[in-house]
Structure formats: structure tokens, C-alpha cells
Amino acid sequence: MRHSILIVNTQLQRPDLPSEYSEKFDLVTAADGKEGLARLALSSSxxxxxxxxxxxxMSGLAFLSQAVTLSxxxxxxxxxxxxxxxxxHFANSRSIFRVVPESTAGDTLARILLDAAHQYGLIHQEEDLWERMSQLTLIDPLTGCFSRLHLEEHLQKELARSLRYGHHLSVILCDIDGLKGVNESFGHRVGDQVLTGFAQMTLQHVRRDIDTVTRWGEDEFLLVLPETPIRGAGRVANRLREKFTESGRFQEGHLVSCTASFGVAGFVPERSSRNAAVDDLLLIAGRCLMQAKAAGGNQVLCCP
Known part of the structure; x- marks a missing residue:
């Protein structure tokens, strides 16, 4: 693997490195700080x-204080x-990886450059690991929907945006009817397949990169639909209800057919004092869902 090394030195002295390091480094020189900063800004490599x-x-320290904002x-x-x-001591306080004497021999400098390049790789490996770990905490591993951890901040931001710009915002709380019976009759493996099927169907019928689907509970999902009036959210919920009702399928040799119930609530700009808090939106959607299930399930109930 080749490493891109930028050398900023008024004397424009390229280090005399041993030949075995020629395939490891791409050395580029800059005559002054201004040129060096420009090169850093032009490439992320x-x-x-x-x-x-x-x-x-400028001084080398002044250069590095600007370089950290670019690269x-x-x-x-x-x-x-x-x-x-x-x-x-000063370099350590500024997180400079190493102070290198001007008289450093070429083979020693090559090892220092290689150590620094490896350090760069370790930093990026750690960043990638943290990013993957963060994604794992935000995604429900069974259904592929967002996890509840993601919801609070996301819904708060969407509601704040709706309040600020006077946009509609709707939420749909969904519950799969009779999933407990499926688990008892056919086992949790089949029940998990029902959950996954509902989640994937829902993800296919909402707006990509606009609407979000969150696994809210064991057999509940919460949809957040920005810039969507309650009537429009009700149509989405009814479409999902019909699709899911029609989606009975064989799971591990068993014909499993389930329905779902939906509670819809929303923020209406014309009545901005109503449902202006996340808890209020979720409370109303939850009440609508409970009434839909109490009425026999497989229904959509909207609260204007």
C-alpha cells in the first residue's frame, strides 16, 4: 500500500530514503505554508x-494549527x-505525532514516516469501527428498521422543523394483530418472519429518504411522515393494512395470515398549539391504536 506524504519545507529538500521504501511512499513537496495548505485542501488522500x-x-506550528482543519x-x-x-513537551500538547531532528538519516526517517502512516490507518480503522457500532445501535437487527434509540432525536427534529416552517407532520403507530397467537401456535421463529415481512413491506411503501420506520415495541412499528397531513397518512396506513392482509404466506410449512391495526396522529400548522410536543403526538397515536384494536383490529383510526 502506498502512502501519500506531504513535505512542507522552504529548502525543498526531498529526503534521501532507501530504495526499498520507494514503493511505499508518494512524496510531494511544497515550498511554503500557503502552498502546503492548498495541497491539503485539494485532496483527502x-x-x-x-x-x-x-x-x-509562517511558522511550522502555525501551519499545523490550520492543517488540522483541512486534513x-x-x-x-x-x-x-x-x-x-x-x-x-509543546509538540505533545498539540498532538504532533513526532518531532523529527533535521539531521535524521534517510532510513530512520523512512521508518518514522511508515510509523506515522500506520498511525493514520489505525485512526481510520477506529473511526470506521465506531461508525459501524453506532449504526448497529440505530438499526433493529431483526427487521432492518430504525431502533427506538434513533426515534426520539429524529422525531424531535422533525417536529421542531414543522413548528418552525408551518409544515404538516404525521405519525402512524402500527401493531400486528394476533402475533402472540402466532408465536404460541407456530413458534417465535415464524413470528419473527411475520415481523420481518411486515417491516419490509412497510419500507417498500413509504418515501425513501423522507419517511422513517422504527420498531417501536415487540410487535409495534412507528412511522414518521414529514410534510404529510393526517388524511394523507391515513391513506398510507390503509394501503399498508390492505397489503398486509393480502400477504398471507406459508412460513415453514404453515399458512400464516395476520392483520394489523393503525393509529394516526399529526401536527397541523393551523392548530399549532395542539400536538406540539413529541409526547402528545405519541399519546394520541397510541390511543387511536388501542381503539382500533378494541374494535376488532385490522382497522385504521385517525385523530385529527
Whole structure:
């Protein structure tokens, strides 16, 4: 793997590295701080930046203070030999990876550059790991919908946006009727297949990148529909109800057919004092859902 190294040095001295390192590094030089910052800004591929203590137009430390806003390249500071000890503590406080004496031999410098490039790789591996872990906490592993952890912040932001700009916002709370009976009769494996089938069907019938589907409870889902009046959300809920009712299928040799109930509530700009809080929206949607199920299930109830 080749590593892109930016060397910012007024003297434009390219280091004399051993030949075995020629395939590991792409070395690029810049004559002053302004040119170096421009190169950093033009590409995200830099692994390491080696900057001299004194540049023609700024100090190396001033350069690095700006460089961190442009690039994640690991910083190295090249200093005169007699200033190395004096710069160590200061460099550590600025998260400079290493202070490099000007007299450093080529093979030693090559190892330092390689260590810095490996450090760059480790940092990005850790960032990727944290990102994957964050995604795992936001996605329900069974259904592929968002998890409840994601909902609170997302719904709060959507409601705040609706309040600010006077837009409609609707929520649909869904519950699969009789899932407990499916689990008891056919086992939780079949019940999980019913849940997954409902989730995938729902994801296919909402607006991609606009609406969100969250697994709200064991057999409940919450849909958030920005810029959607309650009447429009009711039509979405009825379409989902009909599709799910028609979707009876064989699961592990058993014919399983379920229905779902829906409670719809929303924020209406013309009545901005009503349902202006997340808890209010969820409370009304929950009440509508309970009434739909109490009426026999397989129904949609909207609360204007």
C-alpha cells in the first residue's frame, strides 16, 4: 500500500530514503505554508504531513494549527537538532505525532514516516469501527428498521422543523394483530418472519429518504411522515393494512395470515398549539391504536 506524504519545507529538500521504501511512499513537496495548505485542501488522500519548523511565510506550528482543519493527515514537525528537546513537551500538547531532528538519516526517517502512516490507518480503522457500532445501535437487527434509540432525536427534529416552517407532520403507530397467537401456535421463529415481512413491506411503501420506520415495541412499528397531513397518512396506513392482509404466506410449512391495526396522529400548522410536543403526538397515536384494536383490529383510526 502506498502512502501519500506531504513535505512542507522552504529548502525543498526531498529526503534521501532507501530504495526499498520507494514503493511505499508518494512524496510531494511544497515550498511554503500557503502552498502546503492548498495541497491539503485539494485532496483527502494525505496520510502524513512533515513540516519544517520555519517556513518562508509562517511558522511550522502555525501551519499545523490550520492543517488540522483541512486534513486528518498525521503531523510530523521537522526541527533543528538543538531545538528537539525544547519542542517535545509543546509538540505533545498539540498532538504532533513526532518531532523529527533535521539531521535524521534517510532510513530512520523512512521508518518514522511508515510509523506515522500506520498511525493514520489505525485512526481510520477506529473511526470506521465506531461508525459501524453506532449504526448497529440505530438499526433493529431483526427487521432492518430504525431502533427506538434513533426515534426520539429524529422525531424531535422533525417536529421542531414543522413548528418552525408551518409544515404538516404525521405519525402512524402500527401493531400486528394476533402475533402472540402466532408465536404460541407456530413458534417465535415464524413470528419473527411475520415481523420481518411486515417491516419490509412497510419500507417498500413509504418515501425513501423522507419517511422513517422504527420498531417501536415487540410487535409495534412507528412511522414518521414529514410534510404529510393526517388524511394523507391515513391513506398510507390503509394501503399498508390492505397489503398486509393480502400477504398471507406459508412460513415453514404453515399458512400464516395476520392483520394489523393503525393509529394516526399529526401536527397541523393551523392548530399549532395542539400536538406540539413529541409526547402528545405519541399519546394520541397510541390511543387511536388501542381503539382500533378494541374494535376488532385490522382497522385504521385517525385523530385529527
Amino acid at each position: 494525505w496520510s502524513v504531513v512533515l513540516v519544517a519548523m520555519d517556513l518562508a511565510d 486528518q493527515a498525521v503531523p510530523l514537525l521537522l526541527v533543528p537538532d538543538d531545538q528537539v528537546l525544547g519542542m517535545l
